[in-house]
Amino acid sequence: MNLSKLSTLAAAVAAVATLSATPAHAGKTIDAIKARGQVICGVNPSLPGFAAADSQGNWTGFDIDICKAITATLLSDVTKVKWTPLNASQRFAALQSGEIDVLSRNTTWTLTRDASLGLNFTGVTYYDGQGFMVTKKSKITSAKQLKGATVCVQSGTTTEKNLADYSKAMNLNMKPVVFETQEATNKAYFTGRCQVYTTDASGLASVRNKEATNPADHVILPDLISKEPLGPSVRRGDDEWFAIVKWVVFALIEAEEYGITQANVDQMKSSTDPVVQRILGTSEDTGKLLGLDKDWAYRAIKAVGNYGEMFERNLGPNSTLKLPRGANNLWSKGGLIYAPPVR
Amino acid sequence: MEQGRPDLRTASALSPKGIKPARPAPPKKRDWSWRSQALRSLLYQVVALALVISAGYYLLGNTLENMRLRGIKSGFDFLVQPAGFGIGESIIPFDSSESYVKAFAVGVSNTLRVSALGIVLATLLGTFIGIGRLSRNFLLRSLCGAYVEFFRNVPLLLQLFIWYFILTETLPTIEEALKPLPGVFFSKNGLQFPIPLWADGHALTLAGMSLGLVLAVWWGRQSRRHFEASGQLRPVALPALALLAGLGLLGWLLGGSPAALDIPESTELNVVGGGSLTPEYMTVLMGLTVYTAAYIAEIVRGGIQAVPFGQHEASSALGLSRGMEVRLVLLPQALRVIIPPMTSQYLNLTKNSSLAVAVGYPDLVSISTTSLNQTGRAIECIAIIMACYLTLSLLTSWFMNAYNRRSLLKER
């Protein structure tokens, strides 16, 4: 062993020692997106109505539209987005690690998720509740009749906990059969292993449409046993990105409230209504405060339409799910959808 | 001067000059020169440890920084919080308000429940098939060979999926359950059957059976000692069984012969009561049994073939019957070769039971993943899984090493 080999070793040790310096400082999401030229959006692998891809790889859905609106606002081009399908156990880790920029995956806003997972929820885009689906043959009409039933449920969701709470409170002693993936859960219910399937009511409608051999054979019970406010979320520590995602959704809601649609947004640019002028940037530049230009809301509405159009297209009467607006109507029409003013 | 030993210190015919007395040994000098092996080996070890420690420090630093930045909490304090989720099946009663520690305990109990029965069944099945592969009958040999080849060459996960599919697709729903015997229901919800209700008399039964076990072991020892002293064989298996069963029966009779059964009854939606085996449990059990039995068959076959043919010829020459030959000559030698790989197959079976998470059986890994998803404490939950399995492995290794040491052929 000669001197040269020893010195190579010493150099290697020194190199490794310098590597153990403190890791890099936190990066800003917006800078990363602009450098990359793409928004990376975490979505559900397959929940028709919220997020689904056809065989050509084109994604459509409610959550997809929200991401498209965000992309249009930030990058002016709706196609500059990468879709990352994530199952229930992977979604938070992917957001925390920086693998995705925003999680738009029908995720329920709860205290634990907001406070202890390092995320921030930007708002509610869909007010939902957890429901049950049974076969018509079982002649069950209410959740209170489910004494001792076996229930198929997916791991890693609020569904599991709500089911346990409801079962305990109503003394129903329901037996959960827990699966890791959505596909396994669906398969188990539709082969008849479990008598009941439980998830958010919108998810039930979607799964019934997609997977049942005969959707009419399955009944969604009217009882909703929990509150499931669904909304997009971003990583903690980046207030600018948080503000942008939040206000894009609010802008879409305001657009519906003031009658701006995808079709008439160009004409609305010349409207005299001061509120509309503010939203579309004709009178004052609200985008500057968010770090964007004055057409930010215009681009969002042009890309996906207003909130109501998004709903109709993906979840409402024009879609396969045919869900009623219900609680998801504007506050002025008796629903819960309310946006702070864009001013 | 001892008898018969020539004294080499003095001159004699054997050693004309005598032997010089030994010099004292030279002092041991560690050579720390630049090119010595001692220095190099020390250097290598220092460098290797430094590399590993600095890599570990770097990764740990990154992890802590990332967790701080993302606001992820850490620590094992979540274990005493109520779990909040239910568990589909367990032998310990579990409620969603009980702590995570209890949930993990249920997971471990489920893993042990399927592994223990799986080990017993796999050993029985594997031994039969291994012996079948050595049979003189061509059909039996081929069928056993086909079994081993098929089940060893298909991944276990796929086999579990196939078993689960068979059990959930072909069985009827609970409303139209098969009722082979009164009180026994076989449906997509699994197999439900009557079990005895626990009464005080059962404690006496168990006490009787334990006493029977102790006496059977004592009898086995006694008959072995008698055999080694006199060469006479005494029957061991039947008396042991008789002792076990007989004393158990006696205990049961003395306890008032409690015979109450918990019979499953169908309610509106389900069948409640009695003991039950869910399709998930049956899938994991059958999948693991059938898969591991294929490996055990090969081990048993290898063990039997490792006994030299001369041993069989010698036993025939001595006039031993086939039964005595198997018991006294073949089995002890074959077991020495069989037991170490068999133990590692048992360990493999226990570790493979972790695949139960794919079919919905709530074993340790499944419950740990659920906790991980609910609390976000990825590192802690994975550490718990690894600690439990590591403990099992180390215990098994320790047992195997002890057995190996005891059974080593004492050669020159």
Added chain:
Amino acid sequence: MSSQPFVFEPIASRAPPRPVGGLLPWVRRNLFDGWTNILTTLLLLLLLALALPPMFQWGLMHAVFGADNAACRAAEHHGACWGVVAEKYRLIFFGRYPYEQQWRPMVACALMVGAIAASCYRPFWRAWLLGLWALVLALFFVLMKGGLVGLVAVETARWGGFPLTVMLATLSLLIAFPLAILVALGRQSHMAGIRTLCVLYVELVRGVPLISVLFMASFMLPLFMPQGSTIDVLLRVLIGMTLFTAAYLAEVVRGGLQALPKGQIEAAQSLGLGYWQTTRKVVLPQALRLVVPATMNTFIGAFKDTSLVTIVSLYDLTGALQLALGDADWRKFFFEGQLFVAAIYFVFCYAMSRYSLWIERHLNTGTRRE
């Protein structure tokens, strides 16, 4: 003295011995040799007669081979629906890879399987084989990933099916084998520090199930990276599998090292060979040759273990099957799909085990014990 010549009168010849060769004696010996044997044969023949014809009818006679859902449903319980394979084979083989670009994974797979087949052939064991492997791996990644020479870029999250299985198995084995040799040598080392490290690594990794290693790799590796950099999902799984396989292979190689007579090392030292020279030229060739069966067993195990990545949501062959049968129309015929995938695994693993027998015979001509 008699003048008559001695006439040799042979005794009557005995009947010829019973033939040992030939079909009838074989049948008598193997199937009807004694009462237990006869009973077993009859019982097994009965079982086969009850089981085989229905299987034959279900699998071949009444089966539907075309991708015709209506015909499949019509034949539902008395005929297999192999049409599910005809309909979904692209999804099973290639996962979610974009439809028009699927020729790329096909070519990439063919190259990889070709390289493996070439490596099995003894006359090809020369230095240029390494070059061939480097070329094949580079081509594989270029074809699958794209982005160069006009090929459309396809992200690793979309890779799936058979190419993923082959890639995971091959790469993890290629990297794990040298690592395992190093760890096994380290375990035999005189240096306490290195020996402890190697023992800790092997015992820790062998004591836990592969699924926990995969979970750790997919959940915790991102946390190990500095903020801002991410590690590819496939790479995480590959690292987990490599570390796991290396630990098992290290034990196998250690068995071979221990079985080597000490005299070999002493002879090499007396010839003046250094540690690495001894290891390279004397110890490893003999030790590796001794453990060929166990090594091939580990290779087969690694190939089968790639199916576990289904649980971390990577769509290898097993996972792609689950994906393919999410379709409600074809879900009933899941069984035929599973049999098809099982047959693929069986073919590959059986070929590997046959090859293992062949190479063991081939390499051990000097030390064979009859």
